[in-house]
Every structure is written in C-alpha cells, then in structure tokens.
Amino acid sequence: MALTTQRSTIINVDAQGAPLRPAIVWLDQRRTAGVKPVKGLWGLLFALSGMSQTVAYLQAEAETNWLQRYQPEILQATHKILYLSGYLTHRFTGRFADSVGCQVGYMPFDYKALTWAKSWDWKWRAVPIDPRMLVELIPPAAQLGEITAGAAAATGIPKGLPLIAAAADKACEVIGSGALEPHIGCLSYGTTATINTTQKRYVEMIPLIPPYPAAVPGAYSLELQVYRGYWMVSWFKQEFAHEERRLAQSHGVEPETLFDHLVAEAEPGAKGLMLQPYWSPGLKVPGPEAKGAIIGFGDVHTRAYLYRAILEGLAYxxxxxxxxxxxxxxxxxxxxxxxxxxxxxxxxxQLTADIFGLPTTRPHTYETSGLGAAMDAAVGLGLHPNFESAVREMSHQGDVFEPNPETRDLYDGLFHRVYKRMYKRLKPLYEEIKQITGYPGDGDDVTT
Structure with a gap:
C-alpha cells in the first residue's frame, strides 16, 4: 500500500497523534506580516543578493510563524508538526514518519540534500521551530511501516500490510503520466495548474524557490504553477454557465462535460481576447501585486469567447x-x-498542443496521482526492478493531439507579441490598484 495526498497542509499533533487544532490547508491565504527578518551573515547575504524580499515572503507564508504569533499555546503543546501525508502515516502505522517526496511547504527542509536542513541553515532562522517537532523522513519506495491492528479494524486494510513511501500528489502525477525523462513535460490541469519535469540535477526555476522532491528517490520535480489553474473553469461555471448547469442537472452529467461546445463556438485566438490567469498573486512570477486581466474585448465577444480565452490563457x-x-x-x-x-x-x-507546438498526450487515466503512488509501491515491493520498468509497464498513453500548423502559427504570434508583454506592462497598474484599494491584502487578518 502507498498513499499520496495534497501538499502543504499542516497539522499540529500531541504525543498520541491527536490534532491540536484544525489543519491549515494548502489553499489557506493567511500570512503573518512584520515577521522579524533574518539577521547576521545570512541577512547580509540576502541583502547583497537582492533576496531579502523573497525570504520575507517565505517567512510570512510559513504557518508556524503564524501560529507563533496568534496561537503560541498550540505551538508550545505541539509534539510533532505533520503534513497531511505524515498525519495519515501515523494513523496507519503508529509511526511519526513521512516520505521525502511529500516535503513541500514552509518547513526547514533542505530541498537539495532532500533531508532536514543542517543546524546552520538560514531556514531555521526564518522558521524557528524545535527540531524535535520534525518527523523521520523515508525516501520514496522505501517502507514507512506496517498497518496496525487499530488501522486495520477501522479501514478493513489487512493488519501488517507494508505502507510504502510515495510522494505528494503533483510528484506522483508526473511519474504516473509517464514523465520520467527530463525531455517530457507534464502538465497538470487541476485546481492549481502546473508544468513539471523530472530531473536528477538540482535546478531552481526562481532563485531561492527550490524544485520539489520527485516521487523517484534522489530526483527533483522542477515545477512552475498557475495557482488558480483549472479552478478558473469552476469560476466560469459558477458565474457564467447557468444554462450548462441546468442542462447538466436534467441529463445527470457534470456541467464541465458540456463546455467543449463553447470552445467550438469561438475560433482559435478568441478574436484577440487575451486572458492573463493571475486570479491569485504570487511571489516572483507573478509577483505579490499580480491580478488577473482580460484585454481585447469587442462587441463580437460572447461567453464562449471568454471560456476559450480562459483555457488559452492558462496554456499561455x-x-x-x-x-x-x-x-x-x-x-x-x-x-x-x-x-x-x-x-x-x-x-x-487540442489547444494545448497548438499553443505549445508539441505533441500532447493524454494518459489512459487522468487520475495519474494514484497511479504514481502505485508505481512507488510496485518498486518498493520488488514487483518492478526500477522506475523505468514501472513507468513502462504501468503507464499507458491514450489519445495523442498533434499541433495544427496553421493554428500554431496564430498562437505563436499572440503568445510572443501580446501575452508575454502583458504582465510587464500591467504590473505598474496592479501596484497602483493595490495601493489605492488595499486588494489583494496581506492575509494578516485571519486569527483562527
């Protein structure tokens, strides 16, 4: 057995593994303004390298810094700080342990060495917690423990069954999609949309923003994300797809299954309707001032064009x-x-293939996260000798979408001459909007 979970969800537990407060989930937008900056030699190095703002952002995002300010009694009572994967591991096995592949968040983890940071590392100053609150880390495909009698009684899973370390959901999606080699890009069209590649070499896409652990031992998952990715389809459904929702209810299907007809009603390029999908701010790319933008409206544009522009904007x-x-x-x-x-x-x-100009394949199942976890289990139990064998035998590619040369050229022009210029030109206006309206705020008003 192996498990994969959402990333960056924090649970503080006591010595028996009981939660001390509700989990702080990955979508939570709380931030802690005014955290004392890292000082000393590290602080000087960050100042000289222009990284002070990045470190300050990471400090503000760290859940433990928020707990230290608003709920210090919870932190004082904490025996272990767990990600959701670590919490479930304890529930299944009774051990305070977690997979290296699940370490994604604001904890003192050394992403290059794939272990907890050394005592001299700056992360301990940015996120000052007791090292005893951290759990034992196990590499992917190694054994985390065995299912206890209590877990077996609660779940029906056989007592003594090995629990094999897998990885976080996105990392498992990558290998589950068959993207084991660095020349294969894996796009995840989920709530957060991402592009990942698997690399044996440590590469930071943005300085101080590390690659995440892969679902393969000793490897890295290079990732860039659109935080509000295919969540935007849900936003469109809620705000603009009332007719599709009504029809879906009467036919007993999901509304999203009816949306392809909207794309068909609007030609590629959406007659110049361009969408920048920054419905939530970022750190560097985009920055904390970022907002979403739609430009190019004309009287010909309908909600079908808006829906196509959403999909195209995410692909851009x-x-x-x-x-x-x-x-x-x-x-x-x-x-x-x-x-x-x-x-x-x-x-x-199809529009993904056209915008990227690359053959684009849909695996035989879109639930590739669970499949990737199964690959970790298969390798860990010796059912496959290595990940190359597991990926080859367990991941099967389905439909292949080839780029249409004519449409690809249209998208190339819009991408290079319009989309790539939008953020730089709109950024000063985003900053003015934030200064005038106070939105987006710093999230420091959440105290529960």
Whole structure:
C-alpha cells in the first residue's frame, strides 16, 4: 500500500497523534506580516543578493510563524508538526514518519540534500521551530511501516500490510503520466495548474524557490504553477454557465462535460481576447501585486469567447513556464503529457498542443496521482526492478493531439507579441490598484 495526498497542509499533533487544532490547508491565504527578518551573515547575504524580499515572503507564508504569533499555546503543546501525508502515516502505522517526496511547504527542509536542513541553515532562522517537532523522513519506495491492528479494524486494510513511501500528489502525477525523462513535460490541469519535469540535477526555476522532491528517490520535480489553474473553469461555471448547469442537472452529467461546445463556438485566438490567469498573486512570477486581466474585448465577444480565452490563457502561462524550465535546466522539452480533470476535454487538449507546438498526450487515466503512488509501491515491493520498468509497464498513453500548423502559427504570434508583454506592462497598474484599494491584502487578518 502507498498513499499520496495534497501538499502543504499542516497539522499540529500531541504525543498520541491527536490534532491540536484544525489543519491549515494548502489553499489557506493567511500570512503573518512584520515577521522579524533574518539577521547576521545570512541577512547580509540576502541583502547583497537582492533576496531579502523573497525570504520575507517565505517567512510570512510559513504557518508556524503564524501560529507563533496568534496561537503560541498550540505551538508550545505541539509534539510533532505533520503534513497531511505524515498525519495519515501515523494513523496507519503508529509511526511519526513521512516520505521525502511529500516535503513541500514552509518547513526547514533542505530541498537539495532532500533531508532536514543542517543546524546552520538560514531556514531555521526564518522558521524557528524545535527540531524535535520534525518527523523521520523515508525516501520514496522505501517502507514507512506496517498497518496496525487499530488501522486495520477501522479501514478493513489487512493488519501488517507494508505502507510504502510515495510522494505528494503533483510528484506522483508526473511519474504516473509517464514523465520520467527530463525531455517530457507534464502538465497538470487541476485546481492549481502546473508544468513539471523530472530531473536528477538540482535546478531552481526562481532563485531561492527550490524544485520539489520527485516521487523517484534522489530526483527533483522542477515545477512552475498557475495557482488558480483549472479552478478558473469552476469560476466560469459558477458565474457564467447557468444554462450548462441546468442542462447538466436534467441529463445527470457534470456541467464541465458540456463546455467543449463553447470552445467550438469561438475560433482559435478568441478574436484577440487575451486572458492573463493571475486570479491569485504570487511571489516572483507573478509577483505579490499580480491580478488577473482580460484585454481585447469587442462587441463580437460572447461567453464562449471568454471560456476559450480562459483555457488559452492558462496554456499561455504554462508555456511561459516551459520556456523558463528549458532556459534554467538546459534540457529541451519535446513532448507533453497532460493529467488532471481538465485533460478530459478534447478541446483543452487540442489547444494545448497548438499553443505549445508539441505533441500532447493524454494518459489512459487522468487520475495519474494514484497511479504514481502505485508505481512507488510496485518498486518498493520488488514487483518492478526500477522506475523505468514501472513507468513502462504501468503507464499507458491514450489519445495523442498533434499541433495544427496553421493554428500554431496564430498562437505563436499572440503568445510572443501580446501575452508575454502583458504582465510587464500591467504590473505598474496592479501596484497602483493595490495601493489605492488595499486588494489583494496581506492575509494578516485571519486569527483562527
């Protein structure tokens, strides 16, 4: 057995593993303004390298810094700080342990060495917690423990069954999609949309923003993300797809299955309707001032054009991420795999192939995260001798979407001459909007 979970969800527990407060989930936007900056030699180095603002952002995002300010009694009572994967591991095995592949968040983890940071590392100053609160880390495909009698009684899983370390959901999606080699890009069309590649070499896409642990021992998952990715389809459904929701209810289907007809009603390029999908701010790319933008409206544009512009805007943003990945890693990306709920749309798959100009494949299942975890289990139990064998035998590619040369040229023009210029030109206006309205705020008003 192996498990994969959402990333960056924090649970403080006592010595028996009981939660001391509700989990702080990955979508939580709380931030802690005014955290004391890292001082000493590290602080000087950050100042000289222009990284002080990045470190301050990471400090503000760290859940433990928020707890220290608003709920210090919880932190004082904490025996272990767990990610969701670590919490479930304890529930299943009784051990305070977790997979290296699940370490994604604001903890003193050394992403290059793939272990907890050394005592001299700056992360301990940025996120000052007791090292005894951290759990034992186990590499992917190694054994975390065995299912206890209590867990067996609660779940029906056989007592004594080995629990094999896997990785976080996105990392498992990557290998589950068959993207084991660095020339294969894996697009995840989920709530957060990402582009990932698997690398044996440590490469930071943005300085001080590390690659995450891969679901393969000793490897890294290079990732760039659009935080509000295919969540935007849900936003469109809620705000603009009332007719599709009504029809879906009467036919007993999900509304999203009816959206491809909207894409068909609007030609590629959406008659110049361009969408920048920054419905949530970022750190560097985009920055904390970022907002979403739609430009190019005319009287011909309908909600069908808006929906196409959403899908195209997400693909443009991920193509920009691909170009950064290629520049930073030095490895060309020659093919794409797409997983997640959005990959079920033929229209989304075709426009992805056209915008990237690459053959784009949909694996035989869009739930590739669970498949990737199964690969870790298979290798860990010796059912496959290595990950190359597991990926070859367990991941099967489905439909392949080839780029249409004519449409690809249209998208190339819009991408290079319009989309890539939008953020730089709009950034000063975003900063003015934030200064005038106070939105987006710093999230420091959440105290529960």
């Amino acid at each position: 943003a991920l193509r920009e991420g691909m170009e950064r990945t290629i520049r930073r890693s030095g490895t060309p990306i020659t093919e794409l795999r797409v997983s997640g709920g959005g990959s079920q749309s033929n229209a989304a798959m």
